[in-house]
Amino acid sequence: MKVAVLRFPGSNCDQDAFFALTADMGIDAAYVWHEETSIKGFDGVFVPGGFSYGDYLRCGAMASRSNVMQEVVRFAAEGGPVLGACNGFQILCEAGLLPGALLLNEQQKFVCCDVFLKTETRRSVWTAEAADIVRIPIAHGEGRYVVEPDDLKRMEDRAQIAFRYVNASGASDEDSNPNGSVDGIAGVLNEAGNVLGLMPHPERATRSILGGTDGIGILKGFQLVMAK
């Protein structure tokens, strides 16, 4: 198993992702620059967080049209596992791999804290091993997930909601939604379940010295694909 950690101008969670995968998960990984036109030889893709292209125009807009992302779209269509965190989630939405979009947080503030997520489905490799209640860091200014009501209904019917923001006891209340996302949605899957995008950072929760290890259950998706 070898995971491609994508790098765009302005990515800044790429090294965290590489470290978490290699040092904490024992997964082989390599950086792939956005100009690359092939991801041959890779079995999975991690689209890291940051501020690709300075968040110009819209977060993830330019990155989603880059050479390497065109390959990732093809890779995902063939069932390859793709995980996007934070700016990576924005990029996957902009690329059309996931429904919806991310807007400026409702309360207009950059939020940087630990949150709790409820794992809403087990049908994907990304959620199969996740804790029921995941404690995980977020750090974003534009994480308000929006999607048309009809699309939301369809996503619910097809179990595409991966994670919702909840409080420590697993209940959703007004204070547990950090950015005003519709229905408290923190992460979504594509229809096939091989692509996950989420605003929280699983790569920042892979050892106890970082404050928690609940990211491991999500990153395990890369290993589960290989075990299949």
Next chain:
Amino acid sequence: MARISQTIDVARAQILVTLKPSLLDSAGRTVAGSLQNLGFTEVSEVRVGKLIEIELAEYSEARVKEMCEKLLANPVIERFEIKEIV
């Protein structure tokens, strides 16, 4: 608004990108609050959009529309209007 070039033999397109009315505009809400703080109490709502100006060898509305659909606007959250500047 200042012209982005003084030459007269290029075509120009102006694109107005706005957030769909159904979506909460957080930035607009902040600006509205600031205007109200400055004493403009008549302000009830502000919505913030983007104005994009493009210089082109020649103007074609169909081509500019394609640019909007492929990159400049996100149909999930935004609407756009195209205008040729003459």
